[in-house]
Each structure stands twice: as structure tokens, then as C-alpha cells.
Amino acid sequence: MLSYFQAVVLGLLQGVTELFPISSLGHSVLLPKIFGWDQLAKAQSQSESFYLAFLVALHVGTAIALFIYFRKEWYRIIGGFFRSLANRRIETADERLAWLLIVATIPAGITGLLFEHELRTVFAKPLAAAAFLMVNGLLLLAGERYRRRAEVRELVAAHATTHSEAEVGRRLDTLDFKEAIAVGVAQIGALFAGISRSGITMIAGLARGLDHEDAARFSFLLATPIIFGAGLIKLPDLFGTLGNGVRGQSLVGAIAAGIAAYFSVKFLMRFFETKTLWPFGIYCLVFGAICVVAFI
Amino acid sequence: MSTAPRIQMRPLTWLLIAAAVVFVVIAIVYFVTPANQLPAFFPGHTAHATREHTKHGIAALGVAIVALIGAWFTTAPARATA
Numbered sequence: 001m002l003s004y005f006q007a008v009v010l011g012l013l014q015g016v017t018e019l020f021p022i023s024s025l026g027h028s029v030l031l032p033k034i035f036g037w038d039q040l041a042k043a044q045s046q047s048e049s050f051y052l053a054f055l056v057a058l059h060v061g062t063a064i065a066l067f068i069y070f071r072k073e074w075y076r077i078i079g080g081f082f083r084s085l086a087n088r089r090i091e092t093a094d095e096r097l098a099w100l101l102i103v104a105t106i107p108a109g110i111t112g113l114l115f116e117h118e119l120r121t122v123f124a125k126p127l128a129a130a131a132f133l134m135v136n137g138l139l140l141l142a143g144e145r146y147r148r149r150a151e152v153r154e155l156v157a158a159h160a161t162t163h164s165e166a167e168v169g170r171r172l173d174t175l176d177f178k179e180a181i182a183v184g185v186a187q188i189g190a191l192f193a194g195i196s197r198s199g200i201t202m203i204a205g206l207a208r209g210l211d212h213e214d215a216a217r218f219s220f221l222l223a224t225p226i227i228f229g230a231g232l233i234k235l236p237d238l239f240g241t242l243g244n245g246v247r248g249q250s251l252v253g254a255i256a257a258g259i260a261a262y263f264s265v266k267f268l269m270r271f272f273e274t275k276t277l278w279p280f281g282i283y284c285l286v287f288g289a290i291c292v293v294a295f296i
Numbered sequence: 297m298s299t300a301p302r303i304q305m306r307p308l309t310w311l312l313i314a315a316a317v318v319f320v321v322i323a324i325v326y327f328v329t330p331a332n333q334l335p336a337f338f339p340g341h342t343a344h345a346t347r348e349h350t351k352h353g354i355a356a357l358g359v360a361i362v363a364l365i366g367a368w369f370t371t372a373p374a375r376a377t378a
Contacts, residue, residue, distance in 0.1 A: 085365070088372030106362065113355040114339065233351065 001050060002249050006037065011253035014058040015065065015260025018227070019220065019268060021199025021280045022287075023136055028055070029129040029193050030291050044193075045124040047117070053242040054250050056234040061254030063228035065261035066220055073221065077101065093173040097221075103177050104184035104222050111188045112230065124193040130291030132194025137284030139195075140277040143203030155209035162211060166274045169211025172218055179208045187222065194288070197223055202277065212272040220265055303371045312367035319360035326353030 013031060017024035032040040043051035067074060080094030081102075090096050123132070146152065159174040175183075186204035190197035198219045205215030237243060238250060325334070331345035340349040 085368070088369050106358070109358060110355045113351040113358075117351075233354065 001245050002040070002054060004249055004252055006040070007054070007246075007249035007253035008256045009035075010040075010054075011058055011061065011256030012260045014055070014253075015062055015257040015262075016264050018059075018062045018223070018257075019066075019198055019261055019264040021136075021140060021196040021202060021277060022284055023129075023133060023190075023194050023196040023199070025124065025190070025192075026129040026133045026136070026194035026196075029124050029126055030133070030287075033126045033295070034291075041126060045121050047121060048237075048242060050242055050244075050246045052234070053237040053240075054246050054253060056231050056238050057250035057254040058257040059227050060231035060235070061256075061258035062261040063224055063231060065258040066224045066227070066265060069262055069265045070217075070221060070224070073217075074224075077221070093171075096173045100173075100175055100177070100180040100218075101221055101225070104180040104187070104218075105225055107181060107184040108187035108190070109226060109229065112191060112226070113233075116191055116230075119191045120193070127292065127295045129193040130288050130295055132192050133284050133288030134194075134292065135288075136195050136199055137281045137286075137288060139203060140199050140281030140284065143206055144277050144281065146203075147206040152207065152209050159209065162214060164211050164213050164273050167211045169214055170209040172210060172214045175208060175210075175218075182208070183218070183222070187226070196280075196284075197226075199277065199280065206277075212276060213269065216268060216272040220268075302373065304373055306370050309367045309370045312363045312370065316360045316363035316367065319356045319363060323353045323356035323360060326350070326356060 010028065010032075013027055014024050017027040029041060029044050032038070032044075040051055043049035046052075076094040077098045080092060080096075081098035083092075084090050084095040084098065090099055123129070156168060156170050159170040161168050162171050183201050183204040186200045187197060189195045189200045198216070201219040201222055202212070202215040205218050206212065210218065238247065243250065322338075325338070326340070326349045329348065331340055331342040331347060331349055334341040334349070338352075340352045
């Protein structure tokens with residue numbers, strides 16, 4: 001069914017690709033096909049399968065790792081949320097960030113609840129995932145070009161800014177709620193296997209004038225509740241009949257995913273202090289094109 | 297000495313509370329009604345499916361919670377101006 005070796009490989013893969021802007025869903029469709037694990041590749045697009053129960057555990061492992069990495073920020077954000085509820089006002093940066101994250105989570109949360117199943121069964125197939133991975137590459141490269149345009153620079157100049165080593169960007173808490181909704185709507189794209197959640201939300205953040213570091217921070221903070229929520233909703237699958245025979249592998253896979261996710265986010269937060277999305281865009285274009293040719 | 301009421305019910309507050317109640321009812325319908333017995337205008341109505349659309353129910357409940365929180369925020373007393 002699913003060996004412990006496969007569980008570790010897929011866990012590490014999920015932990016890395018969920019946070020690198022290269023689409024975890026796309027890679028979880030493409031790599032089993034490349035490795036010849038055809039049973040796992042087909043299980044992705046089935047309505048119900050043990051593999052989906054296994055993926056639930058990987059998502060929960062990834063979300064826990066993200067929460068641990070950003071734990072100090074989450075304590076402040078959660079505190080800000082309850083303070084603003086008690087005061088019925090949004091006054092501090094932490095309170096504002098809490099509500100920006102809530103507002104940005106709603107579009108993809110509702111769309112995911114309503115259409116995730118249909119989109120997965122239709123599009124989570126190797127050829128479609130490879131094509132969407134190329135689209136993801138193009139989006140990353142286009143997003144980087146757009147970031148350099150005059151209107152984005154004007155947007156940055158009109159707000160309080162942060163200065164990292166390589167660039168100037170808007171402070172995260174200067175985003176308004178319409179912009180947070182726009183980032184949230186962009187996140188809907190990640191329901192298509194091959195489109196990266198972190199990539200597309202980073203592009204949306206960059207387009208609104210955030211620097212790469214803050215765009216990545218907002219993207220990862222935004223990913224935590226939605227990945228965790230998606231895992232929690234499907235947790236009954238893992239403990240039901242679908243999870244029979246894969247619970248041990250799921251635990252091992254979740255630990256591998258958590259470790260990989262922790263080190264990935266640590267690496268990426270340093271990476272985006274000075275670097276851009278270009279390498280990931282080129283990787284997605286090249287790997288997607290190779291897969292399209294191979295699977296046609 | 298007059299003090300402003302701590303909770304001010306505005307028309308928008310009532311509107312949001314009404315919306316929340318409607319969405320709670322919709323959520324309950326999704327939780328307890330199989331897809332083939334849902335009203336035809338409900339998203340997820342399928343003639344031959346017998347499972348409940350639990351996820352649609354969770355989405356409706358989420359919207360209800362958002363509406364309730366919005367209603368709560370509209371009850372804040374107006375800020376004193378200098």
C-alpha cells in the first residue's frame with residue numbers, strides 16, 4: 001500500500017514543496033509518477049483513497065512546524081485578536097495583522113471547502129499538474145517584473161516602509177483590508193495542482209508593495225491556519241477506514257514533513273532577505289516543461 | 297453626568313445578526329440533509345447523492361461567525377472627538 005520509505009520521502013517532499021513557491025500539490029502528483037509509484041499518482045485524483053488520508057497527516061505536520069517557527073508572532077497575533085474583540089477596535093499593528101490574516105483566509109477557505117474535491121478530482125493529474133507548474137513559473141517571473149513597475153514603487157513611497165538588506169518595501173501592517181482580500185483571492189489559485197500557495201500569495205503581496213521578506217512572512221502566516229484547517233477537517237478520514245494500514249506511515253510522514261517544513265521556512269526567510277522568486281520561476285518552467293513532454 | 301451606552305445597536309448590527317442566523321440555519325440544513333434532499337437552489341444539491349455536504353455546512357457556519365463578529369464590531373461606541 002504505502003511503505004515507510006515512501007512515507008518519509010513524501011513527507012520530506014511535502015514539507016519542502018509546501019513552503020518553497022513550487023507547488024506541493026503539483027509535486028505530490030508529479031514525483032510519484034516519475035518514481036514509478038503509479039498507485040500513489042492515481043490515488044491523488046480519486047474521490048476517496050488511503051493516500052488522501054496520508055496527506056492529511058503531512059499537512060498537519062507542516063502546519064505545526066510553521067506555527068512553531070512563527071510562534072512568537074502567533075502569540076502576539078492571537079493576543080491582538082482577542083484584544084481587538086474586547087475593545088471592538090483595531091488599534092495596534094498586531095491587532096491589524098490578526099484581522100488581515102482572517103480576512104485574507106476567508107476567500108480561499110470558503111472556496112476550498114466548496115470546490116476542493118471537484119478541482120482535485122479533475123486537475124490533480126500528472127499532465128494537468130505539469131502544465132499548471134509551468135503557469136506557476138510564468139506567474140512568479142511576471143510577479144517579479146511587476147514588482148519593479150513605477151506604480152508599485154509609488155505604492156511603497158506612499159506608506160511607512162521597511163528596509164531590508166536588498167530592498168525597500170511597505171510595512172506589512174499598512175496593507176488595507178481590500179488588499180488582504182486580494183491576497184486571499186489569489187490564494188484560491190493554489191487549489192489547482194501545480195500552482196503554489198506561497199508563490200501566488202507572495203506575488204500578490206509584492207504587487208501591493210511588500211518587500212520579499214514581508215511578502216514571504218505574510219504568505220507563511222496565511223498558510224498556517226488554512227493548511228491546519230484543511231488537515232483538521234479531513235482528520236476523520238485518517239482515523240476512519242481510509243486510514244487503515246497507513247496510520248503508522250502517516251505519523252512518520254508527518255514528522256518528516258514537519259522537520260522539512262521547519263528548515264525550509266528557516267532557509268526561505270533568510271533567502272528572501274536578499275533574493276527574489278526568479279530561481280523558483282525558472283525551476284517551475286523547466287521542470288513543468290520536461291514533465292509535459294514526458295507525460296504527453 | 298451622562299455616559300454613552302457600552303453597546304450601540306445600529307441598523308447594520310441587526311442586518312448582520314439576521315445574516316448570521318440565516319447562515320446558521322443553512323449550515324444546519326447542510327449538516328442534517330443528504331445532498332439529494334437539499335432544496336434545488338442550494339449549492340451541492342445532487343439528485344443521486346445520499347451523503348451530507350458537511351464541508352458546505354462548515355463554510356456556511358464560517359460565514360455566520362464572520363457576520364456575528366462584524367455585528368459585534370458595529371456595536372462599539374463612537375470615538376470621542378477632540
